Amino acid sequence: MSAVALALATNPGGYLLVLAIVLPVVGMLLSLVAGGRNAERIALALMPAGLGIALVIAFGVWREQAPLVYILGGWAPPLGIALRADGFSAVMLVTAALVVAAAGYFARPLFATPPQRAEARAPLAFWTLLQGLWAALNMVFLGGDLFNLYVALELLTFAAVPLVCLDGRPETLRAALRYLLFALIGSVFYLLGAALLYGSYGTLDIVLLAEGIRAAPVVAPATFAAGGLMTAGLLAKTALFPLHLWLPPAHANAPAPASAVLSALVVKGSFFLVVRLWFDVMPGLASDAAMGLLGALGSGAILFGSVLALRQRRLKLLIAYSTIAQVGYLFLMFPLAAGSEPWNGQAWNGGVMQALSHAFAKASMFLAAGLVAESLGHDRIADLRGIGHAMPMTLFAFGLGGLSLMGLPPSGGFTAKWLLLQATVEGGQWFWAAIVLCGGLLAGGYVYRVVAPALAASPLDVRASPSRGREGIVLALAIAALLLGFAPPGFLGLLQVGRAAIVP
Incomplete structure (x- = not known):
C-alpha cells in the first residue's frame, strides 16, 4: 500500500x-446545561481523563513509529475528513492536557461558586471557555484538513478572547478587542489562502494537497500567494514580531490561569499550523529566502521582546514580553530544519523542545506572578x-522557569537551544547561533531583575500567604520544564515520527 493510501486509512487506535x-466538547456542553456551580466539577473531573487519552495516543505513536489516523464516518478524503496524530501532535496533546489541568486546579479559588452564594457569570464563563479552548487546541493538533483547521482556529480565538476580559475592567476589554482584531485579520488571510489552494487543487486535505503540489509540473502563482497569505495570517495569531502588539496587554491583564494557558498553548496553536503548512503541505516551496525570512522575524522577536522585557515595571508585563522573545526561537527551526541532513532533524527536535519547555x-511563571499579585495586591517589580x-x-x-528561558542546563530550554546551536554549527549558519546566545543573555538579565531584589532581606506586607497546593502546581510546572532536559533518546525519536524531510 502506498504512503498516501496509508495516510488515508483508519488504523488501530x-x-x-x-x-x-x-471529551472537552461534551464537558463544555454539559457545563452550559448544568450551570456555573457544576461547571467546575465537570471540568476538573474530565481533565484527568483527557490527559490519559493524550498519553495513550502518544504511546501509540511511539510504539508504532507511525502516525495514528482516523477517517471520520468512513469517508476518505477529499469527500471525508481525516484526523492524524504524528509525534509533534502527540506531544502537544499531552502538553495541552497537562497545562489546562494545572490552570484549572490552580483557578479553583478564583472561579469557585460556594454553596452559600448565588451563581455568578464569571465562573460559568471561565470553566466553559477553558474546556472549549482545550477542545479547539486538540482539533488544531489533530486536524488533517486546512478548512477544518480554520474552523478550529476560530473556535480557539473565540474561546481565548473572552478569557482576557473576564473581570470586565476597561483595560481588559481594550486588550481583548485588540486581540480579536488581530485574530480576525489573521483568519481572513488564512481563509483567502485556503480558498486559493482549493481552487487550484480541488482539495484541502493535507496529504492529498501535498501530493498535488508535488506532482504539478509547474507550481501555480496562486500557490505561492496562498502560502504567503496563510503564513501572514498565522503569524498575526502567533504574535510574531512585528505583529505582536496585541499580546502584551492581553496576556498581562488576563487572570493568571488564563494568562498561563494563552502564553503556553494558544500562541502555539497557530505556530503549529505554520509548521504544518511549510513542512507538510508545501515542502517543495520552502525556499532559502522564505525560510530565512521566517528566521529573521524570529531573530527580531528574540531581541526586541527581550529588550522590552528588561524595561517593564510590572511582573506580568515582563513575562508577556518574554513570550514574544521565546516565540522567536520557534521560528529559527524553519531555516535550520528545512532539509534532509542529520542536523536538520536536530533543528526540528530543538524547535519542538522549545515549544514544550516554553509551555x-x-x-509556571504566569501562575507564580498571579500568586504574587494576590498576596501583595500588585505585581510592581520595584x-x-x-x-x-x-x-x-x-x-x-519562578526561578526554575527562568532557568529554562535562559537556556541553562539541565533544563528543557537548554536542550532546545543546544540542539538549535548544534544545527547552526553543522549547517554552517553561524548567524542564528549569535542570536540564540544573545537571547539567552538578555533572558538572564530580565530574570535576574526580578529574582535578585526578591531575595533581599526586606520587610514586606503580605496580605495572605498562598496555599501550598497552588504553590505546588506552580512548582510542578517548573519542574516539568526542567525534566525535559533529561528526555531520553526515545523521546527525541518520537518527535521525528511523521516529520517530512524537505529540501528547499
Missing part, C-alpha cells in the same frame, strides 16, 4: 483521536523586595 476532541516554564522570604516556593518555581 485511531478512535482515540476522536475521543481527545469529543511549562511560561505557565516593590517585590523580600518576596523570596515571604513566598520561597513561589519564587523558586
Whole structure:
C-alpha cells in the first residue's frame, strides 16, 4: 500500500483521536446545561481523563513509529475528513492536557461558586471557555484538513478572547478587542489562502494537497500567494514580531490561569499550523529566502521582546514580553530544519523542545506572578523586595522557569537551544547561533531583575500567604520544564515520527 493510501486509512487506535476532541466538547456542553456551580466539577473531573487519552495516543505513536489516523464516518478524503496524530501532535496533546489541568486546579479559588452564594457569570464563563479552548487546541493538533483547521482556529480565538476580559475592567476589554482584531485579520488571510489552494487543487486535505503540489509540473502563482497569505495570517495569531502588539496587554491583564494557558498553548496553536503548512503541505516551496525570512522575524522577536522585557515595571508585563522573545526561537527551526541532513532533524527536535519547555516554564511563571499579585495586591517589580522570604516556593518555581528561558542546563530550554546551536554549527549558519546566545543573555538579565531584589532581606506586607497546593502546581510546572532536559533518546525519536524531510 502506498504512503498516501496509508495516510488515508483508519488504523488501530485511531478512535482515540476522536475521543481527545469529543471529551472537552461534551464537558463544555454539559457545563452550559448544568450551570456555573457544576461547571467546575465537570471540568476538573474530565481533565484527568483527557490527559490519559493524550498519553495513550502518544504511546501509540511511539510504539508504532507511525502516525495514528482516523477517517471520520468512513469517508476518505477529499469527500471525508481525516484526523492524524504524528509525534509533534502527540506531544502537544499531552502538553495541552497537562497545562489546562494545572490552570484549572490552580483557578479553583478564583472561579469557585460556594454553596452559600448565588451563581455568578464569571465562573460559568471561565470553566466553559477553558474546556472549549482545550477542545479547539486538540482539533488544531489533530486536524488533517486546512478548512477544518480554520474552523478550529476560530473556535480557539473565540474561546481565548473572552478569557482576557473576564473581570470586565476597561483595560481588559481594550486588550481583548485588540486581540480579536488581530485574530480576525489573521483568519481572513488564512481563509483567502485556503480558498486559493482549493481552487487550484480541488482539495484541502493535507496529504492529498501535498501530493498535488508535488506532482504539478509547474507550481501555480496562486500557490505561492496562498502560502504567503496563510503564513501572514498565522503569524498575526502567533504574535510574531512585528505583529505582536496585541499580546502584551492581553496576556498581562488576563487572570493568571488564563494568562498561563494563552502564553503556553494558544500562541502555539497557530505556530503549529505554520509548521504544518511549510513542512507538510508545501515542502517543495520552502525556499532559502522564505525560510530565512521566517528566521529573521524570529531573530527580531528574540531581541526586541527581550529588550522590552528588561524595561517593564510590572511582573506580568515582563513575562508577556518574554513570550514574544521565546516565540522567536520557534521560528529559527524553519531555516535550520528545512532539509534532509542529520542536523536538520536536530533543528526540528530543538524547535519542538522549545515549544514544550516554553509551555511549562511560561505557565509556571504566569501562575507564580498571579500568586504574587494576590498576596501583595500588585505585581510592581520595584516593590517585590523580600518576596523570596515571604513566598520561597513561589519564587523558586519562578526561578526554575527562568532557568529554562535562559537556556541553562539541565533544563528543557537548554536542550532546545543546544540542539538549535548544534544545527547552526553543522549547517554552517553561524548567524542564528549569535542570536540564540544573545537571547539567552538578555533572558538572564530580565530574570535576574526580578529574582535578585526578591531575595533581599526586606520587610514586606503580605496580605495572605498562598496555599501550598497552588504553590505546588506552580512548582510542578517548573519542574516539568526542567525534566525535559533529561528526555531520553526515545523521546527525541518520537518527535521525528511523521516529520517530512524537505529540501528547499
